[in-house]
Amino acid sequence: MESRDLIALNQMVFYAYHGVYDSEKELGQRFIINFKAELDYEQAAVNDDLEQTVNYGEVYIKIEEIFKAKKYNLLESAAYNIIKGLFINFPSLEFIEIEIKKPAVPIEGVLADAAIKMSRKRTEVI
Template identity: 30%
Template sequence: MNYTIIRIKNARFYAHHGVLDSERMSGGLFEIDAEMTCDVTEAETEDNLKKTLDYEKAYNFIKEVVSSEKFFLIEALAYRIALKIIKNFNVVQKVVIKVRKPSPPLGGLTEYVEVEHSEYRHTEKQEPS
């Protein structure tokens, strides 16, 4: 079986996540990367959108989680996005979600903090590496 990686890079959203009350009240910028390992063999041979990952739909699922739910931790945000993608797209065998929080309140200058979460489809087949 062949796998194709489809990526959404640096999707940006304004949302109200964080541990501090000030973060949850005023909100801030969050950046998301999604890397989805897919079995799209049929899509590649048939040139058919219905046989692959529609990345506009994937983007909208990411946007929905980031915008409509509130999290204390970006770890929890990354986990929820990964689960939503795995559950809604049968072609996705593995998803890696990175969530970045630019200029976090650490008491010093920091470009961003980032978490990365990987989720695998649980099947009898061997997971892609």
């Protein structure tokens, strides 16, 4: 069986101004982002060395930076840009999955949130 090393950042909460409707872009709302990635961090584990893996704090900062850089109409576009930016900034990442949840979705009805999930291999984006 092939080994898979994973890292994750769960339930990151950001306030941003995304959505199709003008009111969403003016008032903003909370979004919840989950991040998962595959990379080979065996050497980091063996050597107990942060330089041989990905710094979670730096990943968090980059996700927030990309997510807040502009007002996206679609969460799909935001997710794609986050994935692309992470691949550019973190060469050791091989596969990324981003889930974005929108708790205050403008739908008449009762639901916890609307969400999108996108995953890409490095070769599919760059």
